[in-house]
Amino acid sequence: MSEKKLRIGELARLVQVSQDTLRFYEKHGLLTPSLRSQAGYRLYSQADLERVGFILSAKRVGFTLNEIHDLLGLEVTKDDKSCEDVKRFVDEKLDNLNQRIGEMQRIQKTLKTLSDACCGGAEPATHCTILEALNAQAESGPIPRRLL
Template sequence: MYQIGELAKACGINHDTLRFYEKNALLTPSHRSESGYRLYTEKDKEILQFILRAKSVGFTLAEIRELLSIEIDKANNACADVKVLVDTKLSEVEKKLAELIRFQTSLQRLSDACCGGTESAEDCTILEALESNTNTVRHEHHHS
C-alpha cells in the first residue's frame, strides 16, 4: 500500500497532481487508513501510470476517462472502440499541425519583410501588415 506522497513520488508527480486526478474522477484511493489517510494499491499505481502515459501522448482528461472505462471493462469493449478514440485524436493533432505550419509561414513572411534595423518603427512592415486588412506584406529596404 502507498500513501499519497509515496505513490506520487513512485510515479514522478507531485501529490497535488494526484489529488487533481482524484478530483476529476480518474483515480480513487482503494482504501483509507484508520486515521483517514488515502491508501493506494499496486493496481492504483498501474491506473495512475496509465493516466500519465495517456496524458503524455496528448489525451484530455475526458478522453482518458473514456479510455479508462474501456481499460477497466476490456471484455465488454472492442479494439475498434479504442482505435476510434486514437484516430480522432490523431486527426485533431494533424489539424493543429497544419494550423501551426500556417502560423509559421505567415510569421516567416512577416520576419522576411522586415529589415530589423534600428530605424523608427513608424514604417515597420510588420506593424503595417498587422494593421491592414490585406494579406500582402511589403518588404522594407532601409538604406543607411
C-alpha cells in the first residue's frame, strides 16, 4: 500500500508550474523528489507535493527562494542549542511579514477609495488618481477631518 507517486508532468500540472521550474527548484536544493524510477524519472510523493505547495505559497507572499530554502531547513532537535537561532530567524521573518501585511492593508484601502470614489460615487471627480486617493486617506487620519 505504498502511496501513489507523481511524475514530474503530473505534479507540474497539479501545482501549475512548469516542469523546468520543478527541476530548477531541485537544482537549488528546495525540492528533491523522494524517489527515482529505474529509468531515472523523478517520482514525487505526497510529502513532496506539500513541500512544493509551501514553496509556492511562500514565494507568492514575497519570500525569495533563498529565504524559503532557509525556512525549509529550519529544524529544532530535542537537544537543541540552535533553538535561539531558529527563534531569532523566525521572529525576524514574522516581523517583516507583519509590516508587509500592514502595508498591504494600506494599499488595499487606497485602491478601495479609488474604486469607490470614481464610479458613480457622490463626488464625481475628486479622488481620481492613486495619489489623490492616498492623500484623501492621509488627510482623514485618526480623526477624519472631512467630518469635522
